[in-house]
Amino acid sequence: xxxxxxxxxxxxxxxxxxxxxxxxxxxxxxxxxxxxxxxxxxxxxxxxxxxxxxxxxxxxxxxxxxxxxxxxxxxxxxxxxxxxxxxxxxxxxxxxxxxxxxxxxxxxxxxxxxxxxxxxxxxxxxxxxxxxxxxxxxxxxxxxxxxxxxxxxxxxxxxxxxxxxxxxxxxxxxxxxxxxxxxxxxxxxxxx
Amino acid sequence: xxxxxxxxxxxxxxxxxxxxxxxxxxxxxxxxxxxxxxxxxxxxxxxxxxxxxxxxxxxxxxxxxxxxxxxxxxxxxxxxxxxxxxxxxxxxxxxxxxxxxxxxxxxxxxxxxxxxxxxxxxxxxxx
Amino acid sequence: xxxxxxxxxxxxxxxxxxxxxxxxxxxxxxxxxxxxxxxxxxxxxxxxxxxxxxxxxxxxxxxxxxxxxxxxxxxxxxxxxxxxxxxxxxxxxxxxxxxxxxxxxxxxxxxxxxxxxxxxxxxxxxxxxxxxxxxxxxxxxxxxxxxxxxxxxxxxxxxxxxxxxxxxxxxxxxxxxxxxxxxxxxxxxxxxxxxxxxxxxxxxxxxxxxxxxxxxxxxxxxxxxxxxxxxxxxxxxxxxxxxxxxxxxxxxxxxxxxxxxxxxxxxxxxxxxxxxxxxxxxxxxxxxxxxxxxxxxxxxxxxxxxxxxxxxxxxxxxxxxxxxxxxxxxxxxxxxxxxxxxxxxxxxxxxxxxxxxxxxxxxxxxxxxxxxxxxxxxxxxxxxxxxxxxxxxxxxxxxxxxxxxxxxxxxxxxxxxxxxxxxxxxxxxxxxxxxxxxxxxxxxxxxxxxxxxxxxxxxxxxxxxxxxxxxxxxxxxxxxxxxxxxxxxxxxxxxxxxxxxxxxxxxxxxxxxxxxxxxxxxxxxxxxxxxxxxxxxxxxxxxxxxxxxxxxxxxxxxxxxxxxxxxxxxxxxxxxxxxxxxxxxxxxxxxxxxxxxxxxxxxxxxxxxxxxxxxxxxxxxxxxxxxxxxxxxx
Numbered sequence: 001x002x003x004x005x006x007x008x009x010x011x012x013x014x015x016x017x018x019x020x021x022x023x024x025x026x027x028x029x030x031x032x033x034x035x036x037x038x039x040x041x042x043x044x045x046x047x048x049x050x051x052x053x054x055x056x057x058x059x060x061x062x063x064x065x066x067x068x069x070x071x072x073x074x075x076x077x078x079x080x081x082x083x084x085x086x087x088x089x090x091x092x093x094x095x096x097x098x099x100x101x102x103x104x105x106x107x108x109x110x111x112x113x114x115x116x117x118x119x120x121x122x123x124x125x126x127x128x129x130x131x132x133x134x135x136x137x138x139x140x141x142x143x144x145x146x147x148x149x150x151x152x153x154x155x156x157x158x159x160x161x162x163x164x165x166x167x168x169x170x171x172x173x174x175x176x177x178x179x180x181x182x183x184x185x186x187x188x189x190x191x192x
Numbered sequence: 193x194x195x196x197x198x199x200x201x202x203x204x205x206x207x208x209x210x211x212x213x214x215x216x217x218x219x220x221x222x223x224x225x226x227x228x229x230x231x232x233x234x235x236x237x238x239x240x241x242x243x244x245x246x247x248x249x250x251x252x253x254x255x256x257x258x259x260x261x262x263x264x265x266x267x268x269x270x271x272x273x274x275x276x277x278x279x280x281x282x283x284x285x286x287x288x289x290x291x292x293x294x295x296x297x298x299x300x301x302x303x304x305x306x307x308x309x310x311x312x313x314x315x316x317x318x319x
Numbered sequence: 320x321x322x323x324x325x326x327x328x329x330x331x332x333x334x335x336x337x338x339x340x341x342x343x344x345x346x347x348x349x350x351x352x353x354x355x356x357x358x359x360x361x362x363x364x365x366x367x368x369x370x371x372x373x374x375x376x377x378x379x380x381x382x383x384x385x386x387x388x389x390x391x392x393x394x395x396x397x398x399x400x401x402x403x404x405x406x407x408x409x410x411x412x413x414x415x416x417x418x419x420x421x422x423x424x425x426x427x428x429x430x431x432x433x434x435x436x437x438x439x440x441x442x443x444x445x446x447x448x449x450x451x452x453x454x455x456x457x458x459x460x461x462x463x464x465x466x467x468x469x470x471x472x473x474x475x476x477x478x479x480x481x482x483x484x485x486x487x488x489x490x491x492x493x494x495x496x497x498x499x500x501x502x503x504x505x506x507x508x509x510x511x512x513x514x515x516x517x518x519x520x521x522x523x524x525x526x527x528x529x530x531x532x533x534x535x536x537x538x539x540x541x542x543x544x545x546x547x548x549x550x551x552x553x554x555x556x557x558x559x560x561x562x563x564x565x566x567x568x569x570x571x572x573x574x575x576x577x578x579x580x581x582x583x584x585x586x587x588x589x590x591x592x593x594x595x596x597x598x599x600x601x602x603x604x605x606x607x608x609x610x611x612x613x614x615x616x617x618x619x620x621x622x623x624x625x626x627x628x629x630x631x632x633x634x635x636x637x638x639x640x641x642x643x644x645x646x647x648x649x650x651x652x653x654x655x656x657x658x659x660x661x662x663x664x665x666x667x668x669x670x671x672x673x674x675x676x677x678x679x680x681x682x683x684x685x686x687x688x689x690x691x692x693x694x695x696x697x698x699x700x701x702x703x704x705x706x707x708x709x710x711x712x713x714x715x716x717x718x719x720x721x722x723x724x725x726x727x728x729x730x731x732x733x734x735x736x737x738x739x740x741x742x743x744x745x746x747x748x749x750x751x752x753x754x755x756x757x758x759x760x761x762x763x764x765x766x767x768x769x770x771x772x773x774x775x776x777x778x779x780x781x782x783x784x785x786x787x788x789x790x791x792x793x794x795x796x797x798x799x800x801x802x803x804x805x806x807x808x809x810x811x812x813x814x815x816x817x818x819x820x821x822x823x824x825x826x827x828x829x830x831x832x833x834x835x836x837x838x839x840x841x842x843x844x845x846x847x848x849x850x851x852x853x854x855x856x857x858x859x860x861x862x863x864x865x866x867x868x869x870x871x872x873x874x875x876x877x878x879x880x881x882x883x884x885x886x887x888x889x890x891x892x893x894x895x896x897x898x899x900x901x902x903x904x905x906x907x908x909x910x911x912x913x914x915x916x917x918x919x920x921x922x923x924x925x926x927x928x929x930x931x932x933x934x935x936x937x938x939x940x941x942x943x944x945x946x947x948x949x950x951x952x953x
Contacts, residue, residue, distance in 0.1 A: 011890060011897050014435050014508050021504045021538060028542035032579075036546060036561070036572055038226075042233030044567040120559055124567035127559035131549070145939065149946075161949040214623060221627045224645050232639035243641070277612050278856050281519035281893035288521035292616040299620070299655055303627075303648045310644035319640040319702060 019168045023175040026139070030179055033135055034186050037128040047190055048125045052118045054191045055129070059110060064177075064184040067103050067140075070096045071170070071177040078170040081154075081163040089166055090154045096173070097147040104140045111137065129187060136183045139176050146172060194271040197286045202271065205264040206286055209293035212261025213300040220254035220304050224311065232316035243315070251308035258301045265293030328873045332849045334881045339432075339845035341905055350905040352437035353845055357444050358423030359741075364448055365415035366812075371455070372406035373805060375399050380765075380801040383794050386786040396782045397465035398484075402458055404468030405488070408588065409495050410451045412726055416591030417502060417537075418444065420733055421530050423741065425506065427836035427843060428524050430515025430852045430859075432886035435508040438906050438945065439501055445913030446498035450491055453920060457487030464488035467780060469581060470551075472562040472573045477555045486924050489552045494920045496541045503537035506530055513886060514894040515835070516878075517854040522894075524834050524857050525608060528615045529594025532622040536583045536590070539626065544580035547573055556926065574636065578629035586625040588722055592729035593618055593660060596682050599729075599736050600664055602832045603679040604671025607858060610663045617656035617663075624653045634705040643702060650700035657693060661686065676830075677751035681732025684759045688724025692717055695770065713773025719766040731758070731811055738815060739829045743841040744822030750814040758807030764800025768793040833858040838866060851878040851887045901950035908945040915941055 012020075041047040048054065077092035111133060120130040146169050153162050195202045224247055231243040272287035279287070341347045341356070351357060379399050382390045391399065422440065426433055434440045457463045462484045466475040475485045510531050514523065551573070553559040560566035562573055601608055608614055630638065630646035664686060673679060695717040699705045708714065738746050772793045777784065784790050828837040837860050839848055850873040856862055872878060880887065880899060888898045915938035922931035 008890070008895070008897060014512055014888065014900070017508045017511060018436065018504055021507055025500055025504075025538045025542055028539050029546060032543050032546035032576060036550070036576065039229065039572055039575070040561070040567065040569060042230050042235060043569050045235055049567060120553075121557065122560070122566065124560045124563070124569070127550075127553065127561050127566075127568070131553065131559070131561075149943065159949055165946075217627070221645055221649070225630075225642060228639060228642040228645070232642060247641075278522055280517075280855070281521070285519045285521045285892060288612050291612045295613060295616055296620055299624075299652050303624075303652045306648035306651070307645045310648065311641050314639075314641040314644055316639040316641060318637045319634065319643050319706075 013164045013167075015164045015168055016171065019171045023171065027175065027179075030135070030182065033128075033132050034182060037132055037186055040124045040128055041190075044124070048129075049123045052123060052125060055188050056110070057188045057191050059106075060184045060188055063103055063106055064180050066099060067180045068177045070099045070103070071173045073099075074166070074173045075170045078163075078167040081158060081166040084158055086154055086158040089158070090151065093147055093150050093154070093166065093169070097144065097151065100140065100144055100147065100173075104137060104144065107133070107137055107140070132183055132187060136176075136179055139179060143169070143172055143176050193267050195267060197268055197271050198282055202268065202286070206268050206289060209261055209263075209265030209268050209297075210289050212264060213258040213293070213297035216254040216257035216261065217300040217303055219257075220250060220307070223250045223254075224307065228311075228316075244312070247308070247311045251304060251311070255301065255304050255308070258297060258304060261293065262297035262301065265290050265297055269294055325874050327876070328849065328870075331873065331876060331879050331881050335846045335849055335879075336844065338881065338884055341845065347905070349910055350441075350907050352433070352441050352903055352905055352909075354422050354426050354434045354437065354440055355741075355843060355845075357440050358419050358421075360444050361414050361418030361422060361447070364444075364451070365411050365419055368406050368410035368451060369415070372403050372411055373808070375403040375406065377801060377805060379403060380798040382783070383781075384798045385794075386784050386791055388783055393782045394465065397467075397780075398458065398463040400780055401464045401467055401470075401488075402454075405454065405464065405492075407722070408468065408584070409492065410447075410454070412588050412722065412730070413499065414447055415730060416588070416595075416726070417499070417506070417530070417533060418447065420591060420595065420730070420737075421502075421506060421533075424737065424836060425509060425527065425530055426513070427839070427847055428526055428834050429510065429513060429518060430835050430848060430854065431509065431513040432847050432851075432880070433902050434505050435513055435900075436505050438903050438909050439505050441906070442909035442912055443498045443502040443505065445910045446501070446916060447495065449913050449917040450495035450498060450920075453494055453917065454487055454491035457484060457491075462487065464491075469577055470573075471577075472551065472554075472570045475551065475573075476562055477558075483924065486552065486555060489548045489555070490920050490924050493545055493548050493552075494916065496545055497916065499537050500541050503534040503541075506534040507538070510534070511891045512888050512897075513900075514889050515852050515854050516887070516889060516894055516896045518889075519893040520891075521612070522854060522857050523615075525597035525611070525614055525618065526594040526834070529590045529597065529618045532619045533587050533590045533594075536587045536622040536625065540580045540583035540587060542580075543576045547576035547580070550576070552923075556923075571633075571636065574633055575629070578632040579626070581632065582629040583622065583625045585718070585721070586622050588726045590618060590622060592685065592726045593621075595729040595733040595736075596664060596685060597660075598834060599678045599682050599732055600667050601671075601858065602736075602830050603676060603682075604668050604673045605831070606667060606671035607833075608663060609666040609670065610659070611857065613659050614663045617659040620656040621653065624649055624656070628653055631700060631705065634699075634702050635709040640702075647700055647702055651697070654693065654697050654700075657689075661690065661693075677746070677748060677755060678732045678736035678830075680752060680755045681728050681735065684755065684762075685725055685728035685732065688720050688728065688762065691767075692720030692725055696721065708773055710779055711773035712769040712777045712779055715779050716766050716769035716773060719769070723766070724762055728758075728762075731755075731808075734811070734815060736830070737836075738818070739825030740836055740841050740843070742819055742822070743825055744818055745825045745829060746814050746818040746822055750810065754807055754810035754814055756807075757810060758804060761800050761802075761804025761807050765797050765804050766800075768796050768800075772797075828860070831860075833860050835859050838869070849873055849879060851880065853878075903948075903950065906945070908941055912938055912941045912945070 073092050073096040077089045081089040118126050120126045150166055150169055195205060227246045268290040272283055272290060275283045275287040277288045277291060341351055341353060382388050382396060462482055464484050464487055466480060466485060470488055473479055510527055550561040554561055560568045562568045562570050597608060597614060627649040628646050630643060631650045634643060735746060735751055772790055777790050825841050827841050835852055850869050852869050855865055859865060884902045884904055885899050886902055887896055888900045889896050915934050919931045919934035922934060
C-alpha cells in the first residue's frame with residue numbers, strides 16, 4: 001500500500017453506498033407495488049371481491065414483528081464484526097438466519113393456504129395480493145442466501161471486506177423488515 | 193439574520209434550505225394525486241373523507257414547509273455572502289448550495305400554488 | 320498542460336504500466352474491467368443498434384412516401400415503428416450516452432483511476448449486449464414487439480397479442496433494466512466517493528452533475544417500468560388480472576406505471592446531452608460557464624421534477640381535471656430549469672470568444688433544435704392543446720426534435736470533441752463541418768413538416784394514408800429529409816473512421832480544454848493519471864499552478880498510488896482524501912453472470928420455468944465466485 005490514508009470516522013465504505021442505492025431502487029419498486037394495489041382498490045366496489053375471504057390479520061402481524069426483531073440481531077453482528085469479534089458476529093448472524101428462515105417457512109405455509117382458497121388468476125385483488133406477498137418473500141429468500149454466504153465466509157475469520165459484508169447484510173435486513181411491515185399493513189388493510 | 197454556517201443551526205438550515213421545498217412538493221404531489229385519484233374513482237374515498245378539505249390542508253401544510261425552506265436558504269445565503277461559489281469547502285460549498293436552494297424553492301412554491309389554486313376550482317369532472 | 324516526467328517519475332509510471340496492463344487480444348476485451356475499454360465496447364455496440372434503428376426509420380419513411388404504399392405489410396410496419404422506438408431509446412441513446420460517454424469520461428473528469436465497481440461496470444455492458452440480442456432475436460424470428468414502444472394494454476395483452484412478440488418486449492426490457500440500474504449505482508458511488516482531492520461538490524464539472532442527475536433518475540425510473548412489465552408478463556404467462564377489466568383490473572394502471580417511467584426516461588435521454596454541451600461550450604468559447612451554480616442545479620432539478628409530470632402523456636384519457644392540474648402545473652414549471660440552461664449556454668457563447676469548430680457547431684444545432692422541441696413540448700402542458708394534438712404527427716415532431724435534435728446532436732458533437740482524446744488523432748475539420756450541415760438540414764427537413772402534418776390531422780403510427788388529404792407533399796419532404804440525414808450520419812462515420820487511421824496526431828490537449836481528461840495522454844493510459852490530481856476549481860486544466868504542482872507531486876511520489884491496482888477514495892461533499900481503494904483487475908465473472916441471466920430470461924420466454932430457475936441458481940454461484948477473492952487492504 002503506497003499511501004497511508006485512514007478513513008475518517010463515520011465515512012461509509014463504497015459497499016454500503018451501493019447497498020443503500022439498491023435499497024432505494026428496490027424501495028421504489030415496493031412503492032410501485034403498493035401504489036398499484038391501492039389504485040386497483042379504487043376501481044372496484046368491493047375489495048376484496050365477494051369470492052375472496054378477508055385477509056387474516058393476527059398471523060401476518062406477529063410474523064412481521066418476528067422479522068423486525070431479527071434486524072437488530074444482524075445490526076449487532078455488524079457492530080461486533082467491525083470490532084473484530086468474529087465468533088460473536090457469526091453467532092448473531094446464525095440466530096437471525098434461523099428466525100428469518102422460520103419466518104419465511106411460516107409465510108410460505110400461509111401463502112400456500114391462501115392459494116388453496118383463491119387463485120391469483122381470479123381477480124385483480126388476488127393478482128395484486130399474491131404478487132405483493134411473493135415479491136416480499138423473494139426478497140427474504142435473497143436475504144437468507146446472503147446470510148448463508150456470510151456464515152460460510154465468517155468461518156474463515158474476519159477481514160475488513162467481510163466486516164463490510166455483514167454491515168451490508170444489516171442494512172439489507174432493515175430494508176426487508178421495513179418492507180415486511182409495509183406489505184403486511186397493505187394486505188391486511190381491507191380487514192381493518 | 194445570520195448564523196454560523198458551520199455550526200449545528202447553520203447545518204440544519206443549510207440542508208432545510210436545499211431540501212425543504214423539494215420535499216414539500218413531493219408530499220404535496222403524491223398526497224394530492226392520491227387523494228384526487230381516490231376521491232374521483234368510481235367508488236369514492238373509502239375512508240369517507242372529502243376531497244376539498246383534504247386537498248386544502250395538504251396544500252397549506254406543504255406550502256408552509258416550502259416557504260420555510262426558502263427562508264432557511266435566504267438565511268444561509270446572507271450568512272455566507274461574499275464567499276465565492278467555487279470557493280474552498282466548507283464555506284464555498286455551503287454558499288453554493290444556498291444559491292441552489294434560493295433558486296429552486298420559488299419554483300416549487302409556484303407549483304404548489306398553481307396546482308392548489310387549480311384544485312379549489314376543479315373537481316372530479318372528466319377532462 | 321501535460322505532466323512532464325523526470326527520472327523518479329518515470330520509474331513510477333513504469334510501475335503503474337506494469338500493474339494496470341490487461342491481457343492482450345480478445346481475452347482481454349472479454350474480461351476487461353477498464354472503464355475506457357468498457358466505454359468503447361458500449362460505443363460500438365450502441366452504434367450498431369443505431370444503424371439498425373436507422374434502417375427501420377428509413378423503411379418507415381419509405382413506406383410513407385406516397386399514399387396507399389405497400390412497401391411493407393401492416394404487421395411489419397407495426398414491428399418497424401416499435402423496434403425503431405425500442406432500439407433508439409433502450410439500445411442506442413441511453414447506452415451511448417451513459418455507457419459510452421459516461422463510462423469513458425467520468426473517472427477521467429473526476430481524477431480517478433476507474434469506476435467505483437469495475438467488475439459491475441463490465442457486467443452492465445455484457446447485460447446490455449445480451450438484452451439487445453434477446454430483443455433482436457424476436458425480430459429475426461419475425462416476432463418482434465409490435466404494439467408500439469409504450470406497448471399499451473389491452474393491445475399488448477394475451478387476448479390481442481397472443482404470440483411471443485410482446486414477451487420479447489417485456490422480458491427483454493426487464494433484462495435491459497438490470498444493466499442500466501447497476502450502471503446507475505456505479506455512477507453515483509463513483510461521483511460521490513472517487514473525486515479528486517479538492518473537487519468539492521461546488522467544484523465538480525457540470526458534466527458530472529448531469530450524470531449524477533441521470534443516475535438518480537435511472538434508479539427511480541426503472542422500478543415503475545419493471546413493475547409494469549412484471550404485471551404484464553404475469554398477466555400474459557400466468558393468467559393474472561392486473562389489466563383485465565372484467566376481473567377488476569385496470570388498463571390505466573399500465574399507462575400510469577409506464578409513464579411514471581417514461582417521462583423521467585426522456586430526461587434521462589437529454590441530461591447527458593446537457594452534460595456534453597456544458598463540457599464543450601467553455602472550451603470553445605474560452606470562458607467559464609455563466610451562472611455555474613444555476614446550470615448545475617437545473618440539471619438536477621429537471622430530473623427531479625420530471626418524476627411529477629407523467630400524466631401529461633395521459634391528458635386525453637379521461638382523467639378527472641383535479642388530478643390533471645397537478646401535472647399541468649409541474650409540466651409548466653419544468654420548462655424553467657431548461658430555460659436557465661439555455662440562457663447560460665447562449666450567454667456564455669455570446670460573451671466569450673467562440674471558435675466555431677465542428678464540436679461547437681453541433682452544440683449550436685442542439686440549442687436550435689432544443690428550442691424548437693421545447694416550444695412544442697411546453698404547448699402540450701396546456702391541456703386543451705394536448706387533447707387536440709395527442710397521437711398526431713405533432714407529437715412525433717416534438718419528440719424527434721428533442722430526442723434526435725437535442726439529445727443526439729451533442730452526442731455527435733461529443734464524438735468529434737473527444738475523438739482526439741480517445742484515439743490520439745484529429746478528424747478532418749472540413750468534412751466534419753459538412754457532416755454537421757448535412758445532418759442539420761436533414762433533421763430539419765425530416766421533422767419540421769411533421770408539425771404541420773400533425774396540425775392537419777395525420778395520426779401517428781399510420782401505416783399509410785389516402786390520397787387527397789394534402790399530406791403527401793409533407794411526407795415526401797420528410798422522406799427526402801431522412802435520406803439527407805442518413806447521408807450526414809454516414810459522413811460522420813466515414814470522417815471518424817478514416818481519421819482513426821489517417822488523422823494527424825492530436826497530442827494531449829488539442830482544444831485547450833478545461834477538464835482533467837485533457838491533462839493526460841491521448842489515448843489515456845490504463846491507469847489514467849500517474850498522480851491523482853488535486854483541484855481548486857471546476858476548470859482544473861485552466862489552473863496552471865495546480866497542474867504544475869501535480870508534476871512536482873509525481874516526482875515526490877505523493878498520491879501516486881503505484882503499490883497496486885489503486886485509486887483514491889474521498890468524502891462525499893468536500894472530496895477530502897479518505898482511503899486508498901484496491902480495485903479489481905480483469906475478471907471472467909461479469910460476462911458469465913450476464914450469460915447466466917440471458918439463459919434464465921430465454922428459458923422464461925420459452926416457458927421452461929424450472930430450467931430458468933437452474934440458470935438463476937448458476938447466476939448465484941457466479942456471484943459467489945465473484946466475491947470470493949477479496950481486495951488487499953493496508
